[in-house]
Amino acid sequence: MSAVAIPGDPPGGRRALAVWGTGVSVYFVAVIFRTSLGVAGLDAADRFHVNASALSTFSILQLLVYAGMQIPVGLLVDRLGTKKVLTLGAVLFTAGQLGFAFSPSYGMALASRALLGCGDALTFISVLRLGSRWFPARRGPLVAQFAGLIGMAGNLVSTLVLARLLHGIGWTAAFAGSAAAGAVVLVLVLLFLKDHPEGHEPEPLPHQGTAYVRRQIAASWREPGTRLGLWVHFTTQFPAMVFLLLWGLPFLVEAQGMSRAAAGELLTLVVLSNMVVGLVYGQVVARHHGARLPLALGTVGTTAALWAATLAYPGPHAPMWLLIVLCTVLGACGPASMIGFDFARPANPPERQGTASGITNMGGFVASMTTLFAIGVLLDATGDDYSLAFSVVFVLQAVGVSQILRLRGQAARRERERRVASRVETVHVPA
Secondary structure, eight states: OOOOOOTTOOOOSHHHHHHHHHHHHHHHHHHHHHHGGGGTHHHHHHHHTOOHHHHHHHHHHHHHHHHHHHHHHHHHHHHHOHHHHHHHHHHHHHHHHHHHHHOOSHHHHHHHHHHHHHHHHTTHHHHHHHHHHHSOGGGHHHHHHHHHHHHHHHHHHIIIIIHHHHHHHOHHHHHHHHTHHHHHHHHHHHHHOOSSOTTOOOOOOOOOHHHHHHHHHHHHHHSHHHHHHHHHHHHHHHHHHHIIIIIHHHIIIIITOOOHHHHHHHHHHHHHHHHHHHHHHHHHHHHOGGGHHHHHHHHHHHHHHHHHHHHTOSSSSOOHHHHHHHHHHHTTHHHHHHHHHHHHSTTSOGGGHHHHHHHHHHHHHHHHHHHHHHHHHHHHHHTSOHHHHHTHHHHHHHHHHHHHHHHHHHHHHHHHHHHHHHHHHHHTSOO
């Protein structure tokens, strides 16, 4: 069945692709910087002379800043537009990456990661908003998945390129050199990015202070689709995020006895799998909205089963084939988390898209932050017992699934009501 054009829908096209590509390039670089610690975790522990708990604090602080800023960022995007927010983001995460390169102490390195997290937090919601302003609504799921896919390409760069630079030219040169990419995308944004196509300007929002902020957040939160989106994002994203952001390399090297090179190849497999699965999930969800929840819950269940098999394996190390399957399935976590936005997006009008996306995006990062901290504490408390430390994954998955099952009926009823109302309005639109 052909998609029905919605009155006022943006036209898409090559111009939209060029502008959106400029915005996504900022997110691409932000992900490189965000995940750079994932390939430098063991080096950071040696450089700053810290244990597992202190090492996890790098990523926890970065994610704490990121998660805490999601609702304010959504409000900023709704109010100021994409260009201003992305410009600020590029400035902040570039400064954070440079600071991390030259930090002489653990405290200064922590401050640099916090600054990086602040800039990173400004990027993804802005890119989602940019896509909704430049592409037709029916393209929303596919555009969002492509944004996530390009972000994972940034992860691939940090895994393959930055890791080699780190061990080839050293800590300071590798991190400082990578910061140049931030300056490049900043120039691109200033020269080429536009918030929306001509003739599709959003309604101006009058300045209403804290009352406006409270209304935006409250109205978004009242929608079951927003809350369901948050819990889908919470439950699906964090296993792969924790693995790639910090604990995957130590787990594979110290618990599974692999070389750094072989462990790096498995991290690369997670990223490549993410990119392939993202294309598939985006196409499926764009054509069949009813597949959203089965895809999300199926990903959670498969991930839990493979983690259980890996951690409970009776030998000293899990076999390579099992680790390969685990990393392949972990690659589906990122695309599954994007499905959360496909619940929040239709539940909110255009003027609340940034706020609703910010609420949704908090989910996975709160879960990741909690898991990063718990694993670090358990490793120190148990003498590096990775099987026990990684078992915290199952606890957070159980919490998330219970909330998804509780909200799914409410969200489905609201979506049906909204579709019926939309059809009635479309019928009455003059030809």
